[in-house]
Amino acid sequence: MQESRNAGCFPAQIKLAFQGWHESAFSKSSGLRLIFEFRDPIPAVRGDQMTNSGAMIVICPSCSTANRVPKDKLLAGGKCGRCGSLLFLKQPLVLTAANFGAHATKSDIPLLVDFWATWCGPCQQMAPAFTAAAGQLEPRVRLGMLDTEADQAVAARYGIRSIPTLILFSKGREVARQSGAMSATAIVTWVRQALPA
Numbered sequence: 001m002q003e004s005r006n007a008g009c010f011p012a013q014i015k016l017a018f019q020g021w022h023e024s025a026f027s028k029s030s031g032l033r034l035i036f037e038f039r040d041p042i043p044a045v046r047g048d049q050m051t052n053s054g055a056m057i058v059i060c061p062s063c064s065t066a067n068r069v070p071k072d073k074l075l076a077g078g079k080c081g082r083c084g085s086l087l088f089l090k091q092p093l094v095l096t097a098a099n100f101g102a103h104a105t106k107s108d109i110p111l112l113v114d115f116w117a118t119w120c121g122p123c124q125q126m127a128p129a130f131t132a133a134a135g136q137l138e139p140r141v142r143l144g145m146l147d148t149e150a151d152q153a154v155a156a157r158y159g160i161r162s163i164p165t166l167i168l169f170s171k172g173r174e175v176a177r178q179s180g181a182m183s184a185t186a187i188v189t190w191v192r193q194a195l196p197a
Contacts, residue, residue, distance in 0.1 A: 054070055054071050054072070055068040055069060055070050055071065056068070056069050056070075056071055056074065056108040056109065057069075057106060057107055057108045058074075058078070058087050058107060058108070058109055058139075059099075059102050059103050059106060059107040059109075059142075060080035060082065060083060060085055060087060061085065061086075061087070061088075061089055061093040061142075062080065062083050062085035063080060063082055063083040063085070064098075064099045064102040064103070065080055065081070065082040065083070066102070066106055066107075067080055067081050067082075067087060069087065074139050075139060077139070087139075088138045088139045088142075089134075089138075090134055090135045090138050091131055091134050091135070091143075092114065092130055092131060092134050092143040092144055092145045093142070093143070093144045093145075094144070094145060095113060095144040095145060095146040095151075095154075096146070096150070096151055097151045097153060097154050100113075100144075100146065100151070100154055103142060103144060104169045104172055105169075105171065105172035107142065107171075108171070109139065109140070109141065109142045110140075110141045110142070110168060110169060110170045110175070110195060111141070111142050111143075111144060111168070111169045111170075112133075112137070112141055112142070112143045112144070112166060112167075112168050112169075112187075112191055113143075113144050113145070113146055113166065113167050113168075113169065114126070114130050114143070114144070114145045114146070114164055114165075114166055115146050115148050115155055115158070115160045115163055115164065115165045115166075115167065116145055116146070116147065116148065116163055116164045117147060117148050117149045117163055118147065118149065119149075120163050120164065122163075122164060122180070122181040123163055123164045123181075125181055126164050126181040126182060127145075128184075129181075129182065129183050129184040129187060130143065130145070130184070130187065132184035133184045133187040133188050133191075136184070136188050137188060137191060140195075141168075141191055141195070148160055148163060158174070162179050162180075163179075164179070164180070164181055165177065165178070165179045166178045166179075166182070166187070166190075168191060168194050168195070170195070175194055175195065176190070176191075176194035178190060
């Protein structure tokens with residue numbers, strides 16, 4: 001019995017049923033050969049084709065799962081396909097060494113990171129402004145806060161020497177950097193100038 005390449009799309013039970021039918025209906029001495037050809041009803045779409053066709057990869061702020069969201073539905077928000085959480089919360093998310101890579105490198109949404117510490121007075125003063133900026137910038141930009149004391153390896157990787165420091169990432173690449181406390185208006189203006197329209 002000769003099978004096509006697409007035969008693997010069927011469960012093993014169905015494939016075995018066809019093989020069993022073939023063997024019982026035709027004897028090996030008859031010399032008959034059947035050729036089965038199975039076709040998928042829906043052509044597969046690769047991830048890069050989906051992104052180019054108007055969808056963006058958005059990382060869930062709760063479980064860090066990658067979700068495909070059509071560009072024209074980005075403002076409507078959406079929910080994670082895995083955990084059901086909202087994809088945009090209009091507030092900064094807590095970044096750690098565990099979820100930093102997914103948000104910084106895998107998402108099509110730029111990521112603005114506030115590198116801060118609990119003991120830093122200017123960081124504490126800027127926190128409400130950073131939260132207000134998240135409400136204005138999402139869903140175009142995701143905002144996150146990374147505690148440099150808790151995740152020193154991530155802070156060292158990006159050469160953080162003074163805090164608060166803001167770094168804007170786009171697909172894993174650093175686009176802009178700014179040290180020192182800023183107002184919500186200054187943060188929003190700085191991000192919009194740093195990103196292409």
